[in-house]
Amino acid sequence: MTSNHKLSPGDLEELLPWHAAGTLDSDEAAEVERAIAADPELARRFALVREELTETILLNESLGAPSARAMETLFRAIDQDRKVVRRVASPSLGTRVAQFFSPRMLAWSASAAAVIVLLQAGVITRLVMEEHEGAAPPVQMIATDMPTYETAAAPIVSRGLEVDSYALVRFAPQASIGDINKFLDDHDAAIVDGPKAGGVYRVRVAHGSLSRQQLARTVKELEADKSIVSFAAPSE
């Protein structure tokens, strides 16, 4: 989608949904951003796109998650496949050699895959632990009438009257860990859970319970930095 030509007004308008989702290349994103800054009507239309994006994410998140049955069915079928492969394999020298090495190879592959998962988890854990040491764990909001959204799998822990305020945040694809780290620091915020499906994180945005208006304002402030945050919504 890289283009050396200036985009027409029609092209710019068509690209607004992808700009809101953060999936344009950097050249196009910069051009659309400049156009939005220069054209109030385009900026108004971009605001409509962002509303649609927010509600589409919330609508999809409300669909819940599949039960464990799906995974059980899948791995039963996979194990069946593996048995069939073992039965039809001829006991040639090559096969026997392969079988000799197979457990080690499998063990190596398993370890490597586990390392990937640990590394990814480590990045987020470090982000949370180093930069926000001592941050309170997620707690449930109490006595509030604001409409909020909670991801299906997000843990809710109630600890007496202690309440904090949270938002669901999706970071822009181009944002580095360093950018996110600084952003969280600047806003005195902390990732407390995630990523959920859709790449959404649950972020503590304030110690203590904010009013509906305060939380909406805070979420708007988070969203203002489009190079870091592509989506934010109030959460419990």
Next chain:
Amino acid sequence: LSANTAASDEILIGRIAQGDRLAMQVLFARHHVRVYRFVLRFVRNEAAAEDLISEVFLDVWRQADRFEGRSAVSTWLLAIARFKALSSLRRKPDEELDEETAATIEDASDTPEISLQKKDKSEVLRSCLEQLSREHREVIDLVYYHEKSVEEVAEIVGIPEATVKTRMFYARKKLSELLKAAGMDRGWP
């Protein structure tokens, strides 16, 4: 973050191609919820959607050695999922309500007009998103929720890139019309 995930997805596919069951578990854990939600929007039946995601990932297990890495793994998954969902609907045509019928049923219980009176703006917007045709819902979900670029949507849906942009424009236009009918005139298009 996304680039790292895409790269490690490709590593996982390489290991799955060698028969690594653990790599399959990692890939499944990472993507199954999104794939489930994508097919659920087609088949509108949770049990059927669960069956379909098992089939999608079983195909990945069996065909991982054919993955060439020309697109992101998540794009490949959604393309397989879409094919499976449409095949399933073709096998059981009576299970998919045509869009007009579906809209009628939704309208009968909770029309946008009524919704506007008793719900807030965002709920009306979501209600109208639900009333879009399958094609329009699909393109909106792929762009906004699954974060797919124009090229990736074209690959998943099997249409030219120019058509992707046009379809997205008309999906949004239809959404505005539904909102206007519900009393929310956005002044666009």
